[in-house]
Amino acid sequence: MIRYSKQRECILNYLNSVTCHPNVEKIYTEVKKEIPNISLGTVYRNLNQLAESGKIQKLITGNNAEHYDGRTDLHSHVICRKCGKIEDICTDFSEHIELESISDYSNLSYKLTFYGICPECSREENAKINNS
Amino acid sequence: MIRYSKQRECILNYLNSVTCHPNVEKIYTEVKKEIPNISLGTVYRNLNQLAESGKIQKLITGNNAEHYDGRTDLHSHVICRKCGKIEDICTDFSEHIELESISDYSNLSYKLTFYGICPECSREENAKINNS
DNA sequence: ACTAATAATAGTAATTATTATTGATTGTGA
DNA sequence: TCACAATCAATAATAATTACTATTATTAGT
Numbered sequence A, B: 001m002i003r004y005s006k007q008r009e010c011i012l013n014y015l016n017s018v019t020c021h022p023n024v025e026k027i028y029t030e031v032k033k034e035i036p037n038i039s040l041g042t043v044y045r046n047l048n049q050l051a052e053s054g055k056i057q058k059l060i061t062g063n064n065a066e067h068y069d070g071r072t073d074l075h076s077h078v079i080c081r082k083c084g085k086i087e088d089i090c091t092d093f094s095e096h097i098e099l100e101s102i103s104d105y106s107n108l109s110y111k112l113t114f115y116g117i118c119p120e121c122s123r124e125e126n127a128k129i130n131n132s
Numbered sequence C: 001a002c003t004a005a006t007a008a009t010a011g012t013a014a015t016t017a018t019t020a021t022t023g024a025t026t027g028t029g030a
Numbered sequence D: 001t002c003a004c005a006a007t008c009a010a011t012a013a014t015a016a017t018t019a020c021t022a023t024t025a026t027t028a029g030t
Helices: A008-018 A024-034 A040-052 A119-131 B006-019 B024-034 B038-054 B119-131
Strands: A057-059 A066-067 A075-081 A086-089 A106-117 B057-059 B067-069 B077-082 B087-090 B106-117
Touching: A008 A024, A024 A040, A040 A057, A066 B087, A106 A119, B006 B024, B006 B038, B024 B038, B038 B057, B106 B119
Parallel strands: A075 A106, B077 B106
Antiparallel strands: A057 A066, A075 A086, A106 B106, B057 B067, B077 B087
């Protein structure tokens, strides 16, 4: 049985209040402002539970640290290869991807993730080249 | 300058000889059969280097452990939500995904990953339901 | 409202995956 | 062949996550 806790509510509220895709550390420090003695384990436990119950989304980014998204609708992300920043992609591809025909796995879903260099990192890169 | 090492060659050979998508531990134990005193650090270092130089592909699966793929062409994977098994998907979607129009990031690429329940895990699931 | 049952918590220890360090060894261009 | 940087094995260190335990808080039933 799942019962209320103000810690979990606070975590969910935070994720719903931002458009970024924070990692656990960021979530921890933000929620700490509301509940100063919250424990990191509590944050992990509740994030997993919220993701399990579909109230938030766990993102797999490859930046060896879990990131979370308050949006639960199907959408894509673009991740910067340099700085690891994550942004939403609004274009919808679902009409092009017919899940049934893909494989013999059941309950199929998909994740479409883009990787690139964000404008800020591109600018830095160019500055470096011009200076050398 | 990159120079030859039998350890790296052995790792690459192993990855090219299998169609599965092993994690570091599996690669380590397999390569150990050829080179018994190889060090785990060496496996990590060479996997990163091989991935960097594009000879193999690092997979981001969410099963908090890196997996690697000897295939370097653009293809998709399907991952079982239960047991974490990874398999190749042959269908090509690239014609549906126009990278340029996606975002203001440069050097864009994408990863399309499917999640589902594999036939084996489905069967287990059904057996469980029938027994209870 | 009171209480018993137990889910959730804080704090901390343990685990797991990965990277860094170090000093010895080895491959390669000169 | 020789000099030297790349690579190695072994091990220590770090980072991310999970597990443990005694305490606190929520909830269902009275």
